Amino acid sequence: xxxxxxxxxxxxxxxxxxxxxxxxxxxxxxxxxxxxxxxxxxxxxxxxxxxxxxxxxxxxxxxxxxxxxxxxxxxxxxxxxxxxxxxxxxxxxxxxxxxxxxxxxxxxxxxxxxxxxxxxxxxxxxxxxxxxxxxxxxxxxxxxxxxxxxxxxxxxxxxxxxxxxxxxxxxxxxxxxxxxxxxxxxxxxxxxxxxxxxxxxxxxxxxxxxxxxxxxxxxxxxxxxxxxxxxxxxxxxxxxxxxxxxxxxxxxxxxxxxxxxxxxxxxxxxxxxxxxxxxxxxxxxxxxxxxxxxxxxxxxxxxxxxxxxxxxxxxxxxxxxxxxxxxxxxxxxxxxxxxxxxxxxxxxxxxxxxxxxxxxxxxxxxxxxxxxxxxxxxxxxxxxxxxxxxxxxxxxxxxxxxxxxxxxxxxxxxxxxxxxxxxxxxxxxxxxxxxxxxxxxxxxxxxxxxxxxxxxxxxxxxxxxxxxxxxxxxxxxxxxxxxxxxxxxxxxxxxxxxxxxxxxxxxxxxxxxxxxxxxxxxxxxxxxxxxxxxxxxxxxxxxxxxxxx
Amino acid sequence: xxxxxxxxxxxxxxxxxxxxxxxxxxxxxxxxxxxxxxxxxxxxxxxxxxxxxxxxxxxxxxxxxxxxxxxxxxxxxxxxxxxxxxxxxxxxxxxxxxxxxxxxxxxxxxxxxxxxxxxxxxxxxxxxxxxxxxxxxxxxxxxxxxxxxxxxxxxxxxxxxxxxxxxxxxxxxxxxxxxxxxxxxxxxxxxxxxxxxxxxxxxxxxxxxxxxxxxx
Numbered sequence: 001x002x003x004x005x006x007x008x009x010x011x012x013x014x015x016x017x018x019x020x021x022x023x024x025x026x027x028x029x030x031x032x033x034x035x036x037x038x039x040x041x042x043x044x045x046x047x048x049x050x051x052x053x054x055x056x057x058x059x060x061x062x063x064x065x066x067x068x069x070x071x072x073x074x075x076x077x078x079x080x081x082x083x084x085x086x087x088x089x090x091x092x093x094x095x096x097x098x099x100x101x102x103x104x105x106x107x108x109x110x111x112x113x114x115x116x117x118x119x120x121x122x123x124x125x126x127x128x129x130x131x132x133x134x135x136x137x138x139x140x141x142x143x144x145x146x147x148x149x150x151x152x153x154x155x156x157x158x159x160x161x162x163x164x165x166x167x168x169x170x171x172x173x174x175x176x177x178x179x180x181x182x183x184x185x186x187x188x189x190x191x192x193x194x195x196x197x198x199x200x201x202x203x204x205x206x207x208x209x210x211x212x213x214x215x216x217x218x219x220x221x222x223x224x225x226x227x228x229x230x231x232x233x234x235x236x237x238x239x240x241x242x243x244x245x246x247x248x249x250x251x252x253x254x255x256x257x258x259x260x261x262x263x264x265x266x267x268x269x270x271x272x273x274x275x276x277x278x279x280x281x282x283x284x285x286x287x288x289x290x291x292x293x294x295x296x297x298x299x300x301x302x303x304x305x306x307x308x309x310x311x312x313x314x315x316x317x318x319x320x321x322x323x324x325x326x327x328x329x330x331x332x333x334x335x336x337x338x339x340x341x342x343x344x345x346x347x348x349x350x351x352x353x354x355x356x357x358x359x360x361x362x363x364x365x366x367x368x369x370x371x372x373x374x375x376x377x378x379x380x381x382x383x384x385x386x387x388x389x390x391x392x393x394x395x396x397x398x399x400x401x402x403x404x405x406x407x408x409x410x411x412x413x414x415x416x417x418x419x420x421x422x423x424x425x426x427x428x429x430x431x432x433x434x435x436x437x438x439x440x441x442x443x444x445x446x447x448x449x450x451x452x453x454x455x456x457x458x459x460x461x462x463x464x465x466x467x468x469x470x471x472x473x474x475x476x477x478x479x480x481x482x483x484x485x486x487x488x489x490x491x492x493x494x495x496x497x498x499x500x501x502x503x504x505x506x507x508x509x510x511x512x513x514x515x516x517x518x519x520x521x522x523x524x525x526x527x528x529x530x531x532x533x534x535x536x537x538x539x540x541x542x543x544x545x546x547x548x549x
Numbered sequence: 550x551x552x553x554x555x556x557x558x559x560x561x562x563x564x565x566x567x568x569x570x571x572x573x574x575x576x577x578x579x580x581x582x583x584x585x586x587x588x589x590x591x592x593x594x595x596x597x598x599x600x601x602x603x604x605x606x607x608x609x610x611x612x613x614x615x616x617x618x619x620x621x622x623x624x625x626x627x628x629x630x631x632x633x634x635x636x637x638x639x640x641x642x643x644x645x646x647x648x649x650x651x652x653x654x655x656x657x658x659x660x661x662x663x664x665x666x667x668x669x670x671x672x673x674x675x676x677x678x679x680x681x682x683x684x685x686x687x688x689x690x691x692x693x694x695x696x697x698x699x700x701x702x703x704x705x706x707x708x709x710x711x712x713x714x715x716x717x718x719x720x721x722x723x724x725x726x727x728x729x730x731x732x733x734x735x736x737x738x739x740x741x742x743x744x745x746x747x748x749x750x751x752x753x754x755x756x757x758x759x760x761x762x763x764x765x
Binding site: 171187277 | 598599600625626627628631632633635637639640641642643652653655698702
């Protein structure tokens, strides 16, 4: 076995150990608990009290993810009308910038929207002395949808803009643009759109940070409460089983879609000068979706800046939380650096077996683990004399790694699958060793993927709450923990200052990720050649000017 | 349908692909465009189809301007009364072969569209292939389906971009005969792009030589 193969195998083992380790440790503890107390096995089943909570969680997540994806599709197709000639590529890149907002934690949106609604109520919009009701399931749904919207737009952009251009154009010759969208573009984009919707579903169903602020109890919070009440990891693990089964089913669906959704797209999915003529009803819906996107972008900035600006103690708050800010940045940076090599190994492993649903399921299943359960699992694994990491700063880093490694693997796989095989074949011919080829050809070609993955890992760990809240060492707190604690005392100007710091850090990292992802997936304008499949749909090769790629 | 192209210019970045090209094709005429790779043949067809917008000049169909530089309004491809076989088959992988061929027959009821689609498939030697999916076809069969799709709607202007490339030589004469029969039946105008002079002779009609974005 060559050293390169050993490194790949080691990286893959590290990926599975980091992603599955906490849950395996917890599963082992739960199994021993059930052996000691067989009656405890019954807690794996939902009770009369938890059934409605589970149903509400699934319904809520389904509604939020579907709404976000529909809005994303409307926004992307609506913006296609703005494309004109040479500005098309720039317009596409500008749309990728929306992805930068995906790193803003949802509870920051919650604070912004709550304070905005309070301010609007103060203007007397709802009548003198009356407040606009902004609480409960609908408020939580609105905020969650808007928090997910940037990610939904990015997923819709990937799905829709990589429908092979020639297939769309062949339809345009026959039918109006609305029919082409309905019968050709959407069906061809469906696997990626469904996969995106499933990803948003998992994010929503496993997150309790927004819903708990609006007094809506979801199942993910139940797990945290179960652990907090008894401090019994095994009981918390058993109570999480129903939610994990739901999530595993969704992941299994994703694993079936992945091979089709993640296949290398034909480049040049968009025609530079194409300006579709949509039906009037669709145009109205797109207009509404664009207004919602504008609100999702503008409201957090305006609201938090307004709150922070009126705060007499803004600078004092910043000074008091310098430790938390520095600690958060250090944890996030460490987590993404630790997660990258194993994620790369997993990405290369998936690339070697792109049509294996089992491999995809194994790589994606950690996305179905509730964050609080990962935290509890880490304590179970490392609160031992053998590996006494509990109580150290390694724990929040490991929590971040366990949370983001699967996503980073998917991003790196996406970049790997987009590499021109001819370039890699040439590398294999001329390399002096596999390491030489990897170092001089493969890794430099994957650089945009590394930058994107690092930035995504950084920003997700920066906003991570569920696991960090459980494993943070005594006396240390991350910025998100401080914000979340403050939020439960009521929205204040101090929280707004901290949220602004988090927002700016997330935006900076998100901008780096958006630029890198845009370089990976973005509209290549007039570069238009690639074989698709046996059907042989490709771009134009007669004219050298169009052959581009 | 009468096609009139006047002083057509098209560039991609700094590269000029069509440079003041003018061409008239009378109603019912067959015009074969020959030329080497990179001469702008495919771009010309894409401009006629409305898939690209010219930087200068104009294209008229039956006297109506359908393509001109901004701010003029472009007539969308499906509203031009054209059918086109793209250089590559571009079959929609989620549709059956028959669904691909009948996609442009929205004006017909389902049964009528299916009958036309099956007839066109039989014309190109693919009777019984309607239920297959594109991935179940060979490259040559996919080209024949694309040709059947272009012939199915009986549009007054037919644009054919290298329709017989990748088709077995033994079948070429048969397919040329199919195209000829359909054109005689419909009286459609044809612009046929090929780099093969012998194939151009088989199509008949007027031959035009393109080089460096101009008609020679």
